[in-house]
Amino acid sequence: MNVSFPKLGLEFNIDRVAFSLFGLEIYWYALFIMTGFILAVLYAWRSCKRFDVRMDPLIDVVLVGLFFGILGARAYYVIFRLNSYNSLWDMINIRDGGLAIYGGVIAAFVSGLIMCKYVEKIEILPVFDIAAIGFLIGQGIGRWGNFMNQEAFGSETGLPWGMYSSNTFYIKVVDGVSHKIGPTTVHPCFLYESIWCLAGFLLLHYISCRQYRFKGQIFLSYLVWYGLGRAWIEGLRTDSLWLVENVIKVSQLLAIICVLAAGALLYLGWNHMPLRLPRRKSAGKGKGIAGLVDGWTLADVNFQPTRVWQETHADASSDSEPSGEESAEAAQETEASATPEQQRPVVR
Numbered sequence: 001m002n003v004s005f006p007k008l009g010l011e012f013n014i015d016r017v018a019f020s021l022f023g024l025e026i027y028w029y030a031l032f033i034m035t036g037f038i039l040a041v042l043y044a045w046r047s048c049k050r051f052d053v054r055m056d057p058l059i060d061v062v063l064v065g066l067f068f069g070i071l072g073a074r075a076y077y078v079i080f081r082l083n084s085y086n087s088l089w090d091m092i093n094i095r096d097g098g099l100a101i102y103g104g105v106i107a108a109f110v111s112g113l114i115m116c117k118y119v120e121k122i123e124i125l126p127v128f129d130i131a132a133i134g135f136l137i138g139q140g141i142g143r144w145g146n147f148m149n150q151e152a153f154g155s156e157t158g159l160p161w162g163m164y165s166s167n168t169f170y171i172k173v174v175d176g177v178s179h180k181i182g183p184t185t186v187h188p189c190f191l192y193e194s195i196w197c198l199a200g201f202l203l204l205h206y207i208s209c210r211q212y213r214f215k216g217q218i219f220l221s222y223l224v225w226y227g228l229g230r231a232w233i234e235g236l237r238t239d240s241l242w243l244v245e246n247v248i249k250v251s252q253l254l255a256i257i258c259v260l261a262a263g264a265l266l267y268l269g270w271n272h273m274p275l276r277l278p279r280r281k282s283a284g285k286g287k288g289i290a291g292l293v294d295g296w297t298l299a300d301v302n303f304q305p306t307r308v309w310q311e312t313h314a315d316a317s318s319d320s321e322p323s324g325e326e327s328a329e330a331a332q333e334t335e336a337s338a339t340p341e342q343q344r345p346v347v348r
Helices: 028-047 055-079 090-091 101-120 126-142 145-150 187-208 217-234 251-272 288-294 303-321 326-339
Strands: 002-005 010-013 017-021 024-027 170-174 178-180 241-245
Touching: 002 170, 010 101, 017 028, 024 028, 024 145, 024 251, 028 126, 028 145, 055 090, 055 101, 101 251, 126 145, 126 187, 126 217, 126 251, 145 187, 187 217, 241 251
Parallel strands: none
Antiparallel strands: 002 010, 017 024, 170 178
16 A cells, blocks of 8 residues: 655555464554554563562553453443444454453453452552553554554644545545545544654653652553643544534543543642652662662652651650659769779760
8 A cells, every 4th residue: 555645755665464374464553553462562671670569460461451451442432333243253353353442451450350369469559550551552553553553543734744545535424424434634543643652651650750759640641641732633633432412422422421430530649648758779789760769769658757767766766765863863873883984984
């Protein structure tokens, strides 16, 4: 397929099939998805110590989350397009496309919660914090699979980065009748979302290293960041699932709800959760981003050293510290019983 960005002078010939293996066609879409997943796992491996999460159970949670995430993404897509399928095979055949990211996110986090709480017996919120950053990596890279398939684009545009191909058309409804407009130059929504997600990865990585104040903060920040981007990008797309025709789309409404709910929880957590201790530099770490990630350790969120010190010394003083009169009498007795050598002044 010939794809171009006319005003930028860019033109590409693309094929959605990357290569064939034993007669089975391997699509670029699948390769981009798996590349994003692998990079997300590598990031989790480098970051699990920083979030105080053990790697072995984390990998189990991630693999289960991947499986159910794919199922959820397909189910979410199919539910809103039941009339488009004639058989069960058509519903489960994802090789022809049809994955909704919000369905994948919901299913992955629900399955991850069950795995953390009931199977692996590990703390949930730090795992969600790591997974949220991993999702941004996977989504930022995976969206380039949409480019190879020439899908997930927007409505007509005259902007300098408008994209054109034989697939770039949109449906315009006039007097209740749908008209196919195109091929035409459209918004490259895959590019918008890829840039938005990768920028979010850099932002949340920085926050997790320098401004991580309570467990679950990064997960909530992900919902706010991705929801804001998805709400406006979804408004540009022409292939979205409508909740109310020409009024609001399913993913738009869900994105807005996520932003409002997560934003409220983020505000409460930021202002009412106890602060973490200042980070402590650890010795012998490398340079660059890896060194930045591994060079900081976080204290437990519930540990408040000032309060603990006061309570401990208050108990000790009430049990063992003598009053002023008792101290004076004890000092006189000590001085009277001391030998002449002991009574000599000490030169300091």
